[in-house]
Amino acid sequence: MLLNISKAHILVSFVFLLILSGAIYTYLENITIPFTFCQPCHENPESVVDEAEKRVETKHCPLDDSRRSGNLIMKAGLSYPQPSTLTGRTDVNSVTNWNAPLVWEGTFDPVVIDDIYSRMNPRVAVVVLAVGKYTRFLKGFLESGEKYFLVGLRVTYYIFTDNEQDVPNVTLSEGRKITILPVPSAKRWQDVVLSKMKWATVTIDKQIRNEADYLFMMDIDSVFHNRFGAESLSQMSAVLHRGFYKNINRDGFPYERRPESKAYIPAGEGDYYYTAAVWGGYLEDMYRLVKYCYEQSEEDAKNNIEAVWQEESHLNKYFLYNKPAKVLSPEYLWSDYDAPGSDIKLIRISQLVKDYAEVRPNGGQ
Template structure:
C-alpha cells in the first residue's frame, strides 16, 4: 500500500503554493549547501551479469516526405555553449526554485556543475536502460505508421548518441511490432540496442496502456538484472543538448512544460473524477509531471500504473490523460527523489520561455491527425 509522505490534511501554506507551481512571484528559494551532493545518491550495488546480445536490423529506406509538419513550426533550440554559466562553482539561480518542498533537487541549467556530476557517476559506472516504443496502430495505417514511428526512432537514437549520457553504458530497449525495420545506428562504446517484440494496437491509447504492461514485464524478466537506472522516453523526441548524469536518481520526474509555471493546483489537469483510480482532489498536488519522460528505479511505478488502469477498465472508465494521470497520482504519494525542469522535455510547438536556458530534448512537430487517428494530443 502506498504511504503518503506529506500530511495531506494540513492547511495549505504560501510555501506550499509557491512550490506547487515551481515558479514563485518572488525570487526562488536558494538551494541548501548540500544541494550539489544531493544530486548524487549513494552508489547502488550492481549486478555485473549484463548480457551482451547483437540485434540484427535493417536500415530504414525511402523516407516518406510530409510525415512531419513544415519546419516553420519548429523553434531554435539554444545550446549550452550559448549559456554563460560558471562551471567551476554553480551560481544559484534566483529566477527559479531549485529545491522542492520535500528537499529534493529541482534541476535547471546553472544549478549544477556537469563536469563534477558526470565524473562522479563515471566512477560508479552505472548501467542505464532506455525504453522507447515504436508500434503500429492498426492494419489500415500499417505502412504509414511503421515508417513514421521508425523515422522518429532513427532521429531519436542518432540524437541520443550525441547527447544522452555520453560516455556511459546505455542499452536501448525498443518496443516494436516490426523488428525488421529497426534502423541501424552507429553506437558508442558500451551502448547497444535490444528489440522487444510487442503486438500492434487499435488505438494510440492502447499503445500507451500497453507500454506500462510491457515495461513492467520487461523489467521483471530482463532489465532488472542488466541496468541500474531506467529511462522511459517517448520515441517522437529528439535530443538537442547535453543530457547528463545530473538526471539520475532513484525516481526522477520531469515537469510538464505546459504547467511548470502554474501556481494553482486547481489548474493542473489531474483526473478529477472520483470513480477513477487516478483521482486527485482539487486541493492536493505538488506539480504536474509529464509521462513522456521518467527515470530511476521504475518497476513499482509502472506496475502500479498498469494495475490502476486495469481497475479503471473494469469500471468502464479511462483516466483523462491515460498513463500520465496515473503517473501523477503515483508521484503524489511517492515523492520523486529528483525533479527535472522542463528543459528535460520541451515541445517544438512552443516558443522557448526566458527561464528555459537550454532545451535538452523536445517533442517534434507532427501531424496528430495521422499519428493519433482517433483523436487526442
C-alpha cells in the first residue's frame, strides 16, 4: 500500500515538473533582450550586463578584429620572391631585445605586406598641427603624402589649424579626405607641441575613434619622398630618432633627467631614443599614449616644470616601460639638415630645412 502511494506521488511530481519547465521555457522564449556585441578585444574582454535594464552592453570595441595587424592573411596565387632564412640585411639590427621587428628597407616584401593590409582595408587617421606660419608646409606634406603614404588605404588627414583659409585645396585619392579642426593660436612653439597632445586627446575621444582604426601623429614640416607603407602599422609603432640611433650610449640620450618631472628617466635606463615627430598605432592604444603625454605635461605644469623636449620626453618615458610592438628605423623620419649614412637605403619622409626664428611664434626661443 505504502509502496504504491510512493510510486504515484513520484509520478505526479515528475509530471508537474515537466509541465512547469515547459511553461518557463515558453515564457523566456517570448522575452526579447536587446543587446549589442562586438568581438572580444583588449578593450572589450567581456560583456557587461546591466541587471536593471536586462540588457547586454559592451565597451567600445576600437578596432574590428579583421583589421588587426595580427591577422596576416594573404590571397592564394600571389607572386613574390621566396623569402630566405639565411640572407638579408646584415649591416643593421632588425629585431629589438624584446623581439619586436625593427623595420628597415630590405627587411620586408612590399608586395606581401600590401596584399595583407589591402584585405584588412583599415581606416587610418593622421593628426597634424598647422598653426601660424606652419600652414605653409601643408601643401607639400599633403601632396607628397598622396604619392607615398599608405597608398591604396583609406586615410583621413585631421588638420588642427588657426588659419583655416590657408589649408590648400589638394587633390586626394579615392577613400581619402581632409578634416579641418580649428584651434587657437599659440605664443610659444613649446605651447604648440604641447597643445597638439591636448587637442588630439579631445578630438580622438569625441570624433576620431568613430572614424579610424589606426592613428599617426606627425609633424607638418615634413615631406614624403618614398614609400611609407603598411609595414609601419602595428599595435604601437615608434620611430628611432635619426640623431641618436647608433654609437651613442643610452646615458647620452636627451631624456628628461630631472626627478621633479613626470618624464624623468634615471641614468642607466633606456632602450632607444624615439622621435615625437612620427608615431602611430591602434586607435585606442594611441589614445592612451596621447592622453598620457597630455596629462603628464599638465602635472609638470602644476609643479612649474616643463620636460626638456616637451611631449617627446613623455613619449620616451612611456615607451621605456610600455614597449612598442614595432620600431621603425630613421628612414621613417629623416631630416634635410643631415646627409644619410650607408645604412639608410632610402628616406621615406624628411623634415624640411627652415628658419626657426622666422616660422616659430617666439622666434625659435
